[in-house]
Amino acid sequence: MTLLYSEVEEELRSAVRDLLADRCPPAAVLAAVVTGPGMGAAVPAGSVTGAAAAPGPGPALADGAGTGAVIADGAAGSGTVGGLWPALARDIGAAGLLVPEQLGGAGATAREAAVVLEELGRAVAPVPFLTSSVLATRALLGAGTDAARELLAALAAGETVAALAVPFGTSPYAPEAAWAGRVTVAGGRLHGRVPAVAGAATAEVLLVPAGGALYAVQAADAEVEPAVSLDLTRPVAAVVLSGAPGRSVGPNLRPVRAALELGAGLLASEQLGLAEWCLATTVAYVKERRQFARPVGSFQALKHRLADLWLAVAQARAAARNAADALARAAMPETDPPPAAPAEPVSAGVTPAEPPDAVPPGAVPVTVVPVGTASAGGASVQAARAGAGAGAEVAIAVAVAQAWCGEVAVTVAEECLQLHGGIGMTWEHPLHLYLKRAKADQIALGTPGDHRAALARLADVPGPPAG
Amino acid sequence: MAVVEGAGRTVDEAAVRARARDFLAAHDEAAGPPLDFLRARFDAGLAWVHFPEGLGGLGAPRELQAAVDEEFAGTPQTDTGRLAIGLGMAAPTILAFGTPAQRQRFLRPLWTGEEVWCQLFSEPGAGSDLATLATRAVRDGDEWGVDGQKVWTSGAHFARWGILVARTDPDVPKHRGLTYFVCDMRAPGVEVRPLRQITGEAEFNEVFLTGVRLPDDLRIGEVGDGWRVAQATLMSERVAIGGTPIRRGGGMLGAVLAAWRERPELRTHDLHQRLLRLWVEAEVTRLAGVRLRQQLAAGAPGPEGSGMKIAFARLNQELSGLDVELRRDEGLAYDDWTFRRSESVDFFGRGPGYRYLRAKGNSIEGGTSEVLRNIIAERVLGLPAEPRADKDVPWKDLPR
Numbered sequence: 019m020t021l022l023y024s025e026v027e028e029e030l031r032s033a034v035r036d037l038l039a040d041r042c043p044p045a046a047v048l049a050a051v052v053t054g055p056g057m058g059a060a061v062p063a064g065s066v067t068g069a070a071a072a073p074g075p076g077p078a079l080a081d082g083a084g085t086g087a088v089i090a091d092g093a094a095g096s097g098t099v100g101g102l103w104p105a106l107a108r109d110i111g112a113a114g115l116l117v118p119e120q121l122g123g124a125g126a127t128a129r130e131a132a133v134v135l136e137e138l139g140r141a142v143a144p145v146p147f148l149t150s151s152v153l154a155t156r157a158l159l160g161a162g163t164d165a166a167r168e169l170l171a172a173l174a175a176g177e178t179v180a181a182l183a184v185p186f187g188t189s190p191y192a193p194e195a196a197w198a199g200r201v202t203v204a205g206g207r208l209h210g211r212v213p214a215v216a217g218a219a220t221a222e223v224l225l226v227p228a229g230g231a232l233y234a235v236q237a238a239d240a241e242v243e244p245a246v247s248l249d250l251t252r253p254v255a256a257v258v259l260s261g262a263p264g265r266s267v268g269p270n271l272r273p274v275r276a277a278l279e280l281g282a283g284l285l286a287s288e289q290l291g292l293a294e295w296c297l298a299t300t301v302a303y304v305k306e307r308r309q310f311a312r313p314v315g316s317f318q319a320l321k322h323r324l325a326d327l328w329l330a331v332a333q334a335r336a337a338a339r340n341a342a343d344a345l346a347r348a349a350m351p352e353t354d355p356p357p358a359a360p361a362e363p364v365s366a367g368v369t370p371a372e373p374p375d376a377v378p379p380g381a382v383p384v385t386v387v388p389v390g391t392a393s394a395g396g397a398s399v400q401a402a403r404a405g406a407g408a409g410a411e412v413a414i415a416v417a418v419a420q421a422w423c424g425e426v427a428v429t430v431a432e433e434c435l436q437l438h439g440g441i442g443m444t445w446e447h448p449l450h451l452y453l454k455r456a457k458a459d460q461i462a463l464g465t466p467g468d469h470r471a472a473l474a475r476l477a478d479v480p481g482p483p484a485g
Numbered sequence: 486m487a488v489v490e491g492a493g494r495t496v497d498e499a500a501v502r503a504r505a506r507d508f509l510a511a512h513d514e515a516a517g518p519p520l521d522f523l524r525a526r527f528d529a530g531l532a533w534v535h536f537p538e539g540l541g542g543l544g545a546p547r548e549l550q551a552a553v554d555e556e557f558a559g560t561p562q563t564d565t566g567r568l569a570i571g572l573g574m575a576a577p578t579i580l581a582f583g584t585p586a587q588r589q590r591f592l593r594p595l596w597t598g599e600e601v602w603c604q605l606f607s608e609p610g611a612g613s614d615l616a617t618l619a620t621r622a623v624r625d626g627d628e629w630g631v632d633g634q635k636v637w638t639s640g641a642h643f644a645r646w647g648i649l650v651a652r653t654d655p656d657v658p659k660h661r662g663l664t665y666f667v668c669d670m671r672a673p674g675v676e677v678r679p680l681r682q683i684t685g686e687a688e689f690n691e692v693f694l695t696g697v698r699l700p701d702d703l704r705i706g707e708v709g710d711g712w713r714v715a716q717a718t719l720m721s722e723r724v725a726i727g728g729t730p731i732r733r734g735g736g737m738l739g740a741v742l743a744a745w746r747e748r749p750e751l752r753t754h755d756l757h758q759r760l761l762r763l764w765v766e767a768e769v770t771r772l773a774g775v776r777l778r779q780q781l782a783a784g785a786p787g788p789e790g791s792g793m794k795i796a797f798a799r800l801n802q803e804l805s806g807l808d809v810e811l812r813r814d815e816g817l818a819y820d821d822w823t824f825r826r827s828e829s830v831d832f833f834g835r836g837p838g839y840r841y842l843r844a845k846g847n848s849i850e851g852g853t854s855e856v857l858r859n860i861i862a863e864r865v866l867g868l869p870a871e872p873r874a875d876k877d878v879p880w881k882d883l884p885r
């Protein structure tokens with residue numbers, strides 16, 4: 019196991035970083051998001067922008083934002099930065115990173131995907147890498163159908179963007195809640211509504227769990243309702259299906275569970291990138307900003323806070339690397355095998371027609387098998403992957419990374435704001451994009467509390483006896 | 486496993502394991518006294534593989550030590566707690582700054598445990614601000630005469646040697662007038678008195694140095710270069726304290742978890758939430774330590790080690806505090822207040838009350854957590870230093 023970066027990973031990083039520096043500076047991201055949904059039509063008359071009074075190297079203004087001009091274009095803009103995704107997806111090949119070579123991908127591992135996510139986090143880039151190239155891609159890998167392979171080839175080529183139609187807050191430990199009862203399927207037509215789907219607004223294909231299987235729906239056949247979102251750079255949308263035709267791409271939802279675990283593990287690297295940018299930006303600012311005739315960064319009260327943040331980020335880097343490494347070492351199967359442990363008990367209420375993956379809301383969540391403990395009536399995706407031992411190692415690495423990095427990204431972004439003073443509260447300064455992303459990421463794919471609760475089982479730290 | 490990244494030379498794990506097995510095949514540890522076995526192990530370069538050949542090592546990457554230690558499991562071992570200062574501080578300093586004769590003289594008995602070391606740095610007037618220390622060393626021909634008082638000297642009561650920093654020039658600013666010595670703890674004029682600690686026992690002492698004569702060949706590094714040498718010692722100390730490899734769920738966490746698992750009746754929801762947070766923090770700290778050691782595999786410890794020491798101290802304190810609280814009525818008891826002169830920190834042989842109290846020292850010994858935060862802020866993050874009045878003033882003119 020190495021928690022360092024290989025030469026190949028560093029090369030990939032610099033390619034992504036160069037592209038982002040060129041195409042995706044903070045001003046471009048700000049400009050992109052002001053055309054998004056919920057932005058209103060105009061800057062109210064008489065609004066004051068603080069940038070004129072900004073001390074030190076002021077942040078670049080979003081085009082037109084300081085002039086009181088009408089800045090929204092009226093259309094529900096997608097909040098994308100022009101040309102960025104094609105360059106990242108095709109020229110750098112990020113879209114096909116996790117797709118095997120025989121399907122036209124790079125056949126790389128979670129370690130490389132993690133490096134891309136660090137850079138995307140650092141730039142808070144509005145691209146569908148996590149939602150399409152990680153989550154949707156992994157939900158198709160291991161499905162074992164021709165339809166899935168066909169879609170994977172299109173995703174790898176950067177021709178199509180997909181999104182996994184589950185709420186972004188879905189916990190990998192209780193995914194049933196995400197799909198049970200939301201969407202029904204009859205005669206190849208889908209009906210239902212899935213709220214808070216990340217990446218849906220820019221996706222051409224939606225991967226919808228329904229009736230215990232996975233369906234591909236053309237976004238054009240569904241209604242995608244962009245929500246006014248906390249996270250401006252990765253907004254969520256509701257997916258509404260009113261008889262949309264769905265093509266079955268996976269006979270069960272095991273790959274979807276695996277996708278949620280992979281996504282959670284890799285999200286830690288995005289959170290690391292967010293935190294690194296916030297820390298570096300704050301350190302640079304407090305060195306420049308002078309009050310009381312000295313740089314504010316020379317005050318020990320701030321130095322100690324920044325030292326603590328540095329330590330938390332160093333720990334986050336180790337945790338995120340460890341998760342990526344563990345996920346990379348867990349082989350990606352052709353077909354996700356059924357759980358190794360006994361199948362979940364059939365709870366009352368599951369109709370015989372429904373495959374065992376579909377558990378009704380309110381059913382006992384899947385229990386994760388603790389290390390070295392025989393499973394008592396619960397099976398986990400982790401255990402399913404590579405036998406309980408190795409699977410639990412991956413699950414622990416993922417849960418640790420999410421439990422830690424999810425909190426650290428928020429803390430560093432919050433401290434970044436505080437240590438910038440008034441300028442930190444302005445729309446013009448890009449740090450709010452990081453705070454909003456970090457706060458949304460804390461909820462995405464399980465909260466830190468969900469991941470700690472999983473660790474209670476995985477690491478044998480049981481709670482008080484019931485009763 | 487392949488060759489470790491960053492290795493200066495190609496010595497891989499298979500090679501060191503093979504060497505260890507050959508050694509074990511040729512040496513029956515039960516045949517003679519343990520000391521003979523340890524000396525032979527040192528001479529075979531299997532003591533600390535990252536040290537140079539001829540000095541107990543193979544010039545191999547530090548990372549390979551774990552493999553060697555695994556091979557030597559079940560053979561005679563030294564008490565690394567008792568030898569901590571020698572192994573963690575004196576040895577790397579002697580290796581980096583000692584003369585060839587000093588390395589030959591000191592390293593072998595240091596590693597085999599024949600000679601224990603202590604650290605004569607802190608003084609009543611010089612703790613965090615170590616460079617302000619007042620113990621004087623005055624040259625007299627081939628000897629130095631040393632006078633002063635040291636304090637908090639762990640293990641001075643059983644140490645054969647001490648690493649000592651003394652002032653050799655009071656007329657220059659404080660960092661420049663220091664010189665680093667090895668102090669012969671048996672020399673006339675060295676007086677060691679126990680200082681009782683909050684745990685009841687005395688690990689540390691005050692040491693009075695009165696007219697102590699030290700030959701010049703006990704000087705480490707150049708005259709006036711003591712601060713630089715001491716910095717190397719302190720960096721190594723922080724890595725030694727904070728960077729010790731532990732397994733997942735081990736260390737102080739392991740002690741709490743054992744009680745937690747055995748005693749379901751003590752568990753509460755509040756403690757459970759706090760314990761899970763600490764479990765995660767312990768694990769990310771362990772991983773950060775693994776990563777740091779991978780970075781250091783070939784290099785010297787940098788200021789990053791300071792971060793590990795802060796984290797380690799915090800975790801030990803939080804976990805041991807939770808352990809006492811968890812036990813409720815039993816937490817009201819203490820195992821033993823006897824004033825004894827102990828030889829090492831006994832975290833796991835003693836009770837939770839002892840662990841709680843002893844862990845308080847973790848954020849003070851080896852540089853306080855506040856001072857370590859200053860180091861990270863200034864040397865890692867490059868933040869400006871506090872304005873200070875003592876930099877360019879001759880030491881003798883500083884206000885006291």
Ligand SMILES: Cc1cc2nc3c(=O)[nH]c(=O)nc-3n(C[C@H](O)[C@H](O)[C@H](O)COP(=O)(O)OP(=O)(O)OC[C@H]3O[C@@H](n4cnc5c(N)ncnc54)[C@H](O)[C@@H]3O)c2cc1C
Nearest residue numbers: 604605606607612613637638639846849850851852853855
């Ligand atoms: C268990 C134990 C074992 C020890 N063993 C040894 C040993 O073997 N050999 C040896 O030489 N020493 C030893 N020490 C001493 C230890 O290194 C010192 O106690 C330590 O360096 C702090 O110095 P001080 O006690 O004088 O505290 P002070 O330096 O007086 O500090 C008092 C308080 O002020 C804070 N402070 C000081 N300067 C700053 C600053 N610039 N910014 C912010 N806060 C500051 C400190 O963090 C602390 O909270 C040991 C200490 C302990 C507790």
